[in-house]
Amino acid sequence: MAIELLMSSCLIGQCCRWDAKMGKSCVTPTLHLMLNNGRVAVICPECAGGLDVPRPAAEIEPAKTAADVLSGSGRVVNTEGEDVTAQYVSGAKAALALVQKHGIRVAILKSRSPSCGRDQVYDGTFAGKLIEGRGVTAELLMQHGVKVFDETQIDEALACLEELRKTPAQA
Ligand code: SF4
Numbered sequence: 001m002a003i004e005l006l007m008s009s010c011l012i013g014q015c016c017r018w019d020a021k022m023g024k025s026c027v028t029p030t031l032h033l034m035l036n037n038g039r040v041a042v043i044c045p046e047c048a049g050g051l052d053v054p055r056p057a058a059e060i061e062p063a064k065t066a067a068d069v070l071s072g073s074g075r076v077v078n079t080e081g082e083d084v085t086a087q088y089v090s091g092a093k094a095a096l097a098l099v100q101k102h103g104i105r106v107a108i109l110k111s112r113s114p115s116c117g118r119d120q121v122y123d124g125t126f127a128g129k130l131i132e133g134r135g136v137t138a139e140l141l142m143q144h145g146v147k148v149f150d151e152t153q154i155d156e157a158l159a160c161l162e163e164l165r166k167t168p169a170q171a
Contacts (some may be wrong), residue, residue: 001037001038001039002039002102002103003038003039003040003041003102003104004039004040004102004103004104004105004106004161004165005034005039005040005041005104005106005107005108005157005161006040006041006042006043006095006098006099006104006106006107006108006109006141006146007031007040007041007042007043007107007108007109008023008042008043008044008108008109008110008113008116009023009042009043009044009047010023010024010044010110011023011024011025011026011027011108011109011110011151012025012026012027012031012035012040012042013025013027014042014044015053016044016046016047016053017053017054018046018051018053018054018055018056018057018058019054019057020053020054023110026108026151026154028154030158031154031158041098041099041102041104043091043094043095043098044091045088045091045092045094045095045115045116045136045137046087046088046091046115047091048090048091048094048095049086049087049088049089049090049091049092049094050087050090050091051084051087051091055078056078056079056080056082057078057079057126058076058077058078058079058084058088058114059076059077059114059121059122059123059124059125059126060074060075060076060114060121060124060133060135060136061074061075061076061077061124062123062124062125063124064124065133065134065139066114066121066133066134066135066136066138066139066140067134067139067143069085069088069089069136069139070089070092070136070139070140070143076088076114076136077124079126088114088115088136088137089136091115091136091137092115092136092137092139092140092141093140095107095137095140095141096140096141096144099141099144099146100144103169104146105145105146105147105161105164105169106146106147106148106149106157106160106161106164107138107141107146107147107148107149107157108148108149108150108151108153108154108157109135109137109138109141109148109149109150110150110151111150111151111152112130113135114135114136115135115136115137115138116135116137116138116150117133117134117135117138117150118134118135118138118142118148118149118150119132119134119150120132120133121133121134121135147160147164
């Protein structure tokens with residue numbers, strides 16, 4: 001069976017978070033079946049980009065967006081003041097390569113992450129303030145037409161997948 005869904009690794013309980021806490025699994029019975037049947041690819045973009053577990057927390061710098069990061073006009077910086085933009089962009093490209101390799105059109109990514117968030121991210125001041133915005137990987141995937149959902153939208157993601165199964169992928 002074809003791989004048709006991408007998920008953030010931490011959402012299936014893998015230990016890849018910056019603070020090395022176990023990710024809280026959000027695997028529903030349907031997702032469990034899909035995982036068992038090899039229909040789900042999983043990736044932690046930050047690990048794929050070369051960052052360790054644990055690692056210092058990082059945020060997109062204030063007043064910049066994930067699109068800015070991808071275009072080279074914004075940075076991702078960690079609490080040590082280190083520029084980790086290259087690792088974030090590299091991880092995003094690894095996720096994109098994965099979806100393009102398998103023709104994946106739907107992703108379920110972890111909310112609020114500077115890589116995986118699709119609606120909100122922290123504002124870059126490390127003060128715990130959320131703002132509207134995307135993580136770098138979510139942005140790159142959405143720029144390439146992937147339908148991105150988060151862990152609160154699993155039913156919507158699966159419904160989207162079901163709908164897309166009726167539509168052949170564009171070459
Ligand atoms: S949110 Fe994304 S980058 Fe962060 S630990 Fe989960 S999979 Fe990795």
